[in-house]
Amino acid sequence: MGVEAHKDLLGSIGVDVERHAKMMGMGLEAYKNQFMSQENRPKGMEYFDWFMSEIQGQRIAEINQLRAEKKPAVGTFCIFVPEEIVTGAGGACYGLCGGSPATIPDAETELPRNICPLIKSAHGFKLQRTCAYTQSSDFIYGETTCEAKKKSWEILAKHHPVHVMNIPHMKREKDLRMWKEEIVEFKEHIEEVTGKKLSLEEMKEGTRIVNEKRKALLRLDALRGMNPDVMPISGKDGLFVVQMGFLDDPVRYTEKVNELCDELEQRVRDGVSVFPKDTPRLMVLGTPFAPPNWKLHNAVENTGGAVINEESCIGHRYFKDNVNLDGVNDEDTLMERLMERYAEIDCACFTPNTPRIDKIVQMYKDRKADGVIYYTLSFCHTYNVEAHLVTEALEKEGIPCLVIESDYSPEDAGQIKTRVEAFLESLTFKKKATAFKNK
Numbered sequence: 001m002g003v004e005a006h007k008d009l010l011g012s013i014g015v016d017v018e019r020h021a022k023m024m025g026m027g028l029e030a031y032k033n034q035f036m037s038q039e040n041r042p043k044g045m046e047y048f049d050w051f052m053s054e055i056q057g058q059r060i061a062e063i064n065q066l067r068a069e070k071k072p073a074v075g076t077f078c079i080f081v082p083e084e085i086v087t088g089a090g091g092a093c094y095g096l097c098g099g100s101p102a103t104i105p106d107a108e109t110e111l112p113r114n115i116c117p118l119i120k121s122a123h124g125f126k127l128q129r130t131c132a133y134t135q136s137s138d139f140i141y142g143e144t145t146c147e148a149k150k151k152s153w154e155i156l157a158k159h160h161p162v163h164v165m166n167i168p169h170m171k172r173e174k175d176l177r178m179w180k181e182e183i184v185e186f187k188e189h190i191e192e193v194t195g196k197k198l199s200l201e202e203m204k205e206g207t208r209i210v211n212e213k214r215k216a217l218l219r220l221d222a223l224r225g226m227n228p229d230v231m232p233i234s235g236k237d238g239l240f241v242v243q244m245g246f247l248d249d250p251v252r253y254t255e256k257v258n259e260l261c262d263e264l265e266q267r268v269r270d271g272v273s274v275f276p277k278d279t280p281r282l283m284v285l286g287t288p289f290a291p292p293n294w295k296l297h298n299a300v301e302n303t304g305g306a307v308i309n310e311e312s313c314i315g316h317r318y319f320k321d322n323v324n325l326d327g328v329n330d331e332d333t334l335m336e337r338l339m340e341r342y343a344e345i346d347c348a349c350f351t352p353n354t355p356r357i358d359k360i361v362q363m364y365k366d367r368k369a370d371g372v373i374y375y376t377l378s379f380c381h382t383y384n385v386e387a388h389l390v391t392e393a394l395e396k397e398g399i400p401c402l403v404i405e406s407d408y409s410p411e412d413a414g415q416i417k418t419r420v421e422a423f424l425e426s427l428t429f430k431k432k433a434t435a436f437k438n439k
């Protein structure tokens with residue numbers, strides 16, 4: 001199976017089949033070495049290993065089957081796109097490839113060098129035609145969150161249909177009114193693709209499906225981080241499961257995440273931890289980790305630490321809030337509730353963004369974590385600048401923090417590992433000193 005079995009389909013949607021197969025081969029090899037070699041993995045990870053092997057194969061066939069049935073396929077780069085509406089229309093809404101350094105040189109033929117690697121990587125995937133998700137999408141839904149993204153859509157639109165959603169940068173009454181209108185417009189775009197009007201019931205059903213997915217992820221998040229004595233799954237596996245939530249069929253995915261959580265609950269009851277007692281437990285904050293960006297998690301977990309959650313869009317920021325469907329009996333109320341839910345997202349593109357800072361401190365306390373790593377992609381101005389206020393708040397609370405800025409190149413992996421190692425050593429020392437003092 002895998003991409004080989006779907007070669008004809010991949011060619012028919014414009015994928016550069018040879019280059020794509022080579023990239024997938026390398027990606028699978030990296031996955032095998034970095035993930036499948038871990039000891040004592042939960043059995044529930046077998047599904048996600050299978051999904052990885054079919055990530056650009058069977059899943060692409062499923063999406064193209066939906067398109068053949070006139071269902072929408074929408075590619076995105078941001079968690080502001082209301083996937084509930086696409087799901088309600090029976091279609092697929094998914095994140096596009098944007099985590100690999102391999103496509104960046106191609107992107108730099110059209111984009112400046114000094115912008116965020118996520119944007120360049122995604123743009124390069126389109127130029128190379130090596131992301132089957134991009135090739136399968138009716139259109140890409142962009143947003144106006146950061147300057148680099150906002151402008152790069154105009155260039156991406158030369159190669160693929162792109163619609164842009166105007167996301168406000170403040171959350172005043174008038175901003176929220178405009179935001180609701182954008183969601184209505186998004187729904188109308190989806191209706192254009194399907195050629196039929198979406199009913200309230202369909203959209204509510206789509207919302208229920210996505211709510212269930214987020215609930216399952218919240219359950220996983222709690223199992224990863226809330227018990228200081230037992231960590232039943234590695235941070236790498238936890239991250240990978242969340243990453244796949246942006247690609248998989250939401251109903252099947254939710255079922256598999258819940259099955260995994262059942263197993264993890266049993267592990268917690270039995271005291272089965274994948275890390276030795278007293279392993280420093282870290283929270284990771286900041287920009288999203290698009291696959292295969294596993295650099296930081298590898299650095300932490302290969303040097304004696306554990307990542308217990310990601311305060312990131314591929315992480316807690318994505319699943320922390322759900323859409324309240326209570327008493328929703330008309331479309332206008334549903335649009336209002338969707339807007340309310342999306343306005344809870346605390347992306348650094350907003351000013352001010354104080355709820356994010358309060359949330360981080362609270363998350364740290366709830367999880368009894370030992371430290372945090374503030375991670376930003378190079379040239380991501382919003383998260384880089386916001387780091388000042390976040391680290392200031394952490395310092396006030398006496399929370400140890402390491403700031404790391406990185407891109408996708410392998411060159412700084414050694415330096416990151418050394419810095420993480422030193423940070424972990426200081427945390428271990430602090431832990432021992434506290435235990436001694438409390439004796």
Ligand code: SF4
Pocket residue numbers: 077078079080145146287288313345347348349
């Ligand atoms: S960090 Fe902001 S812009 Fe980026 S995916 Fe998250 S919400 Fe969207």
Ligand code: SF4
Pocket residue numbers: 116117118119145146147148149287288377379380381382383
């Ligand atoms: S990581 Fe930052 S710069 Fe990159 S796309 Fe997201 S918000 Fe924009």
